[in-house]
Amino acid sequence: MAITTAQSPFRTDPLTGLRIDLTAATLVKTNAVLAVVFLLVGGIAGLLVALTRWPAVHLLPADLFYMALTVHGIVALMVWIIFFEIAVLYFVGSTLLNCRLAAPKMAWTQVVLMVVGAATTFVAILQGDSSVMMTSYVPMNAAPHFYLGLILFAVGALIGCGVFWGTLVIAAEEKTYEGSLPLTVYGCMIATVIAIFTIASGAIILIPTFLWSLGLIKSVDPMMYRVIWWAFGHSSQQINVTAHITIWYTVAALAFGAKPMSEKVSRTAFLLYILFLQLGSVHHLLSDPGLSSAWKIFNTSYMMYLAVLASLIHGLTVPGAIEVAQRRNGLNNGLFEWLRKCPWGNPVFSCTILSIIGFGFIGGITGGGVGGEQIKMIIHNTVYVPGHFHGTVVSGTTLAFMGLTYYLIPVLFQREVIMPGLAKIQPYLFAIGTAVFAIALMGAGTLGVPRRHWDITFAGQALGFEFPGMAQMMMAVGEMGGVLMVLGGAAFCVIVVGSILVGKPVPANAKNIVPPPADAGGHKEIGMGGFEAPGTFVLAMVLFVTLVLYYFINFKYLATLWTLA
Amino acid sequence: MGYSFTPPAKNWATEPIERTEILWITIAGLWCLFMFGWMIAWHWIGNQNMANEAYKTTPEIYGKKVEDFTAKYTVRQDASDPSLPVVAPPPGSDVYLAASRWQWRPVVEFQKGKTYRVHISSLDWDHGFSLQPENINFQAYPGYEQVVTMTPNKSGTFSIVCNEYCGIGHHMMLGRIYVKE
Numbered sequence: 001m002a003i004t005t006a007q008s009p010f011r012t013d014p015l016t017g018l019r020i021d022l023t024a025a026t027l028v029k030t031n032a033v034l035a036v037v038f039l040l041v042g043g044i045a046g047l048l049v050a051l052t053r054w055p056a057v058h059l060l061p062a063d064l065f066y067m068a069l070t071v072h073g074i075v076a077l078m079v080w081i082i083f084f085e086i087a088v089l090y091f092v093g094s095t096l097l098n099c100r101l102a103a104p105k106m107a108w109t110q111v112v113l114m115v116v117g118a119a120t121t122f123v124a125i126l127q128g129d130s131s132v133m134m135t136s137y138v139p140m141n142a143a144p145h146f147y148l149g150l151i152l153f154a155v156g157a158l159i160g161c162g163v164f165w166g167t168l169v170i171a172a173e174e175k176t177y178e179g180s181l182p183l184t185v186y187g188c189m190i191a192t193v194i195a196i197f198t199i200a201s202g203a204i205i206l207i208p209t210f211l212w213s214l215g216l217i218k219s220v221d222p223m224m225y226r227v228i229w230w231a232f233g234h235s236s237q238q239i240n241v242t243a244h245i246t247i248w249y250t251v252a253a254l255a256f257g258a259k260p261m262s263e264k265v266s267r268t269a270f271l272l273y274i275l276f277l278q279l280g281s282v283h284h285l286l287s288d289p290g291l292s293s294a295w296k297i298f299n300t301s302y303m304m305y306l307a308v309l310a311s312l313i314h315g316l317t318v319p320g321a322i323e324v325a326q327r328r329n330g331l332n333n334g335l336f337e338w339l340r341k342c343p344w345g346n347p348v349f350s351c352t353i354l355s356i357i358g359f360g361f362i363g364g365i366t367g368g369g370v371g372g373e374q375i376k377m378i379i380h381n382t383v384y385v386p387g388h389f390h391g392t393v394v395s396g397t398t399l400a401f402m403g404l405t406y407y408l409i410p411v412l413f414q415r416e417v418i419m420p421g422l423a424k425i426q427p428y429l430f431a432i433g434t435a436v437f438a439i440a441l442m443g444a445g446t447l448g449v450p451r452r453h454w455d456i457t458f459a460g461q462a463l464g465f466e467f468p469g470m471a472q473m474m475m476a477v478g479e480m481g482g483v484l485m486v487l488g489g490a491a492f493c494v495i496v497v498g499s500i501l502v503g504k505p506v507p508a509n510a511k512n513i514v515p516p517p518a519d520a521g522g523h524k525e526i527g528m529g530g531f532e533a534p535g536t537f538v539l540a541m542v543l544f545v546t547l548v549l550y551y552f553i554n555f556k557y558l559a560t561l562w563t564l565a
Numbered sequence: 566m567g568y569s570f571t572p573p574a575k576n577w578a579t580e581p582i583e584r585t586e587i588l589w590i591t592i593a594g595l596w597c598l599f600m601f602g603w604m605i606a607w608h609w610i611g612n613q614n615m616a617n618e619a620y621k622t623t624p625e626i627y628g629k630k631v632e633d634f635t636a637k638y639t640v641r642q643d644a645s646d647p648s649l650p651v652v653a654p655p656p657g658s659d660v661y662l663a664a665s666r667w668q669w670r671p672v673v674e675f676q677k678g679k680t681y682r683v684h685i686s687s688l689d690w691d692h693g694f695s696l697q698p699e700n701i702n703f704q705a706y707p708g709y710e711q712v713v714t715m716t717p718n719k720s721g722t723f724s725i726v727c728n729e730y731c732g733i734g735h736h737m738m739l740g741r742i743y744v745k746e
Contacts, residue, residue: 063733096570133730137691139707140732179572222691222706253568260569263577265586288704289619289685289711296617297604305597312593313586320585321569373604374613380702381693381728448700450693450728454736462646463672463739465697465724517567533585540589548596555607561699563612563680563716 010100013411014510016254024094024101025412028087030111032405032412035083036496038118039398042076043489045069050437050482052454055472057479062454066131069452071122073134077393078236079118079153084401085191085243086110086160091408092188092246093167099176102166110159117153120145133452135233138209138220147210154199154206161192161199183260183267184253187246190270195239197278202232223290234281237393241311242273244355244400248318251352251403255343257515258325261317261533269317272310276302286376296373308368315360316540319353320533325518327526327533335528335535347423351403354431358395362438365547366391369554378558381452384445387478391438394485395431402427402492409496410510415503423495430488436481440474446557447471615703618712624688627663627710634661635671643672643741651743659684659712662725662740664692664705666732669725669740676745677720686710693728696742702728717744 010019048068051059060068094101101107123145124130130142168189171177181189205228211217249266252258260266282299285291302308326338343349366388370379379385409417417423449456449471456475458464528534567573574580608614635652643649652671654660656679663670665688675681685694687705694703699719703711725740 062736066730066733066735092570131733137729140690177572179575180577182568182570182572184570221708223709226691226704226706249569253570258569259567259571259573261586262580262582263573264580265582265590285704287615287702289706289709290617292617293608293615297601301601301604304601308600309590309593309597312597313590316589317586368600372600374607374611374615377613377615377702378700380704381695382700382702446700448695448697448726450695450726452730452735453728456736458736458739461737461739463643463649463724463741464645465726465739468698514568519567527585531585531588532583537585537589541592544592544596551600555603555611558613559611561613561701562696562718563714564701565612565614565616565714 014508015411015506015513017512017514018095018411019098020412021094021100023104024090027101027104027107027111028091028408029412031083031087031090032408033500034111034115035080035087035401036405036493038075038083039080039489040493041122042072042080043486043493045072046076047483047486048072050479050486054476054479054482055457056476058455063128063131065454066133066452067125067128070125070131070133074121074125074150075118077134081240081393081397081401082153082157082236083114085195085239086114086157088243088247088404089160089164089188089192090167091412092185092250093164093171096182096185097167097171097177099167099171099174102163102170106159106166107163110156110163113152113156113159117149117151117156120149120152122149124149135229136209137229138212138222138225141213144210144213147206147213151203151206151210154202157195158199161195164188164192183263184246184250186267187242187249187270190274191239191242191246193274194235194242194277198232198235198239201228201235205229205232223288226285226288230281230284231278234284235278237389238273238277238280240393240397241277242270244359244397245311245314245318247400247404248314248352248356249321251348251407252318252322252325254407254514255346255349255352256322256325257329257518258321259517259519261320261324265313266317269310269313272306276307277310279303280307280371283371283376286373287380293373300371300373311364315356315364315543316536318356319539320536323533323536324526328518329515332526335538339535345424347406347417347427348403350427351399351406354427355396355399355403358399358431358435359392360543361546362435363388363392363396365543365550366442368547369551372551372554374558375554377564378554378561379445381450382445383441383449383451383475383478386451387438387441387445390434390441395434395438399427399431399434402430405492405496409499409503410506413500413503414506415499416506417495418498418503419495422491426488426491426495429491430485433481433484433486433488437478437485438481440478440481444471444474444478447474449475616712616714620710620712622686622708622710624707627661627686628688630684631661631663631670634659639671640674645741654681656680658682662694663688664694664727664738665689667727667734667738669694669727669738672741672743674743674745675715675717677717680714680716683713683715684710685713690731691729692731692738693726695726695728697724697726699723704729720744720746
């Protein structure tokens with residue numbers, strides 16, 4: 001990779017005092033705008049899916065439904081998220097390390113490859129013979145360019161990771177920072193390690209599948225495909241988890257002057273992700289033939305749940321860091337004064353805290369249950385699964401990304417956010433829509449409603465089956481939540497695009513908005529009973545009790561079934 | 566002194582950990598160990614486990630097994646769909662179910678409280694075995710034959726819904742299991 005020695009011009013951002021490499025800024029902006037455009041496309045496809053699975057509406061015919069669902073999965077789950085992650089990598093790698101971005105030409109190659117790749121797959125799907133869902137399990141086959149587009153997209157993403165690592169090397173060589181990497185850069189580095197593993201897995205399985213679709217290879221084994229595809233499909237969600245948790249830490253610092261309660265704990269938790277998070281791809285294979293229970297238990301538990309432990313740690317330390325910062329700044333009364341006096345009307349904060357709550361209480365608690373070897377038998381391929389992962393990927397990842405975007409509009413695009421009233425309620429609209437969707441679908445899934453299914457009434461089928469009325473109702477309620485989620489997402493897209501196009505420019509002499517570090521001066525004696533973050537601890541215990549109860553409820557339900565051995 | 570996005574203090578690796586974190590890590594860690602142990606324990610204390618007995622096969626070989634099985638134990642044609650044979654295998658025997666676009670075949674009839682070795686496989690693409698309203702779900706691939714030992718504890722009419730997307734007729738794909746008292 002060519003590393004140029006010419007210094008790029010920098011500007012110092014008045015709002016944050018950060019020194020921003022202009023080349024990096026352009027690339028961050030390009031990737032972020034593309035991400036939002038794809039979010040819009042994915043959201044429209046999602047709306048069509050929601051309006052079809054809402055039993056009383058049942059909008060699309062079957063073929064278009066399966067096509068829209070394939071588009072929604074690929075665009076919303078991969079394209080939007082990975083474009084945004086590349087933007088985050090470039091921003092964090094260069095700006096937070098006070099460094100120029102390595103190899104801008106390679107970065108532009110990344111942009112082009114990812115756009116061309118996404119567009120190629122998108123066209124393949126719209127042509128109609130590639131409605132194979134995001135997962136495209138062989139021997140069901142799509143058109144060759146469906147796979148080719150995904151491969152190009154993945155290569156682009158891999159180059160993006162390379163540019164990030166190149167930037168880390170430059171920053172270390174040019175000594176643009178002192179000591180260890182900042183936690184947020186370290187978190188991104190962890191995310192790229194996971195990303196490289198993920199993308200390699202994708203290549204290992206999609207390249208032979210592409211060759212098979214061209215007739216150059218006779219067959220691809222269906223079991224091998226699922227095992228390796230999920231090392232890509234599930235791990236890409238692990239990149240998201242790592243990225244959005246990094247964003248939580250970043251926003252806590254930018255909005256409250258917070259630093260981690262303990263660098264050591266937070267860094268160790270990130271390290272556990274590298275070591276064990278990938279094993280979780282086995283969650284998708286627990287109802288599959290041919291895999292032993294020992295192998296399933298080891299992997300599905302991320303080696304004794306050590307990666308779950310890491311997430312539980314971050315779930316405490318991020319709000320804990322906010323609590324400590326607030327208490328040091330004087331909000332030290334009672335258990336929850338620090339929380340009550342948070343800036344709930346500021347979308348940067350509200351997106352982040354809603355992401356923490358949604359990821360923990362909806363995605364996290366249910367994930368702890370459904371990752372159980374035996375519990376999988378009562379939820380595998382039901383709508384419980386999309387219910388669960390909208391709790392992680394939408395209320396966790398997408399909301400966190402939205403929060404950071406609100407921050408970056410004035411800092412990078414140098415525009416004020418337009419329609420502040422709408423921006424104030426947008427995170428709540430989106431979070432409530434997602435919560436309703438996720439919880440209702442998990443309810444319907446518990447009653448057996450299948451995922452990726454056009455007609456759960458089985459109209460006209462001789463062997464027809466009728467789901468309980470409760471299941472039908474939950475699908476209706478869930479998809480209403482889905483529509484609300486889309487409205488919240490659309491509001492976000494309008495605000496972002498509008499702000500970039502017509503937002504008031506941020507004046508060059510604007511006041512710095514980053515609060516001073518909370519541990520500089522401030523109150524020394526904080527907290528209660530020797531605990532610096534007692535409020536967060538109480539909230540964490542509420543999560544814990546819910547998690548434990550929910551876990552046993554699942555097993556109680558399981559125990560009523562036919563005996564299986 | 567600093568932020569999450571500035572380099573940490575030089576002594577970050579030796580700084581003491583605050584009490585809130587230590588307590589939480591202990592509680593969370595113990596629960597993680599419990600969940601791990603519970604999954605293993607359920608293989609002894611629970612009645613719902615996958616045996617993970619499986620064989621390599623081919624659609625041709627498996628299709629033949631299903632045909633032979635059907636021919637041997639057919640007792641009548643199904644009342645809802647007269648084109649489908651209803652197969653009543655003796656308790657304890659091997660039962661062969663085949664998924665193909667877009668049907669689960671054959672319809673079988675079990676007796677409540679009796680045990681059957683149910684083989685599941687696909688003759689073409691990936692399919693889902695989703696027993697409703699019981700809500701028991703397995704994955705079926707072509708080329709792999711999974712065996713699940715089932716003992717129905719309820720009687721009635723159960724449907725097999727395909728819950729793995731398998732093309733344009735996916736939502737029409739069903740099968741049926743009757744369980745007699």
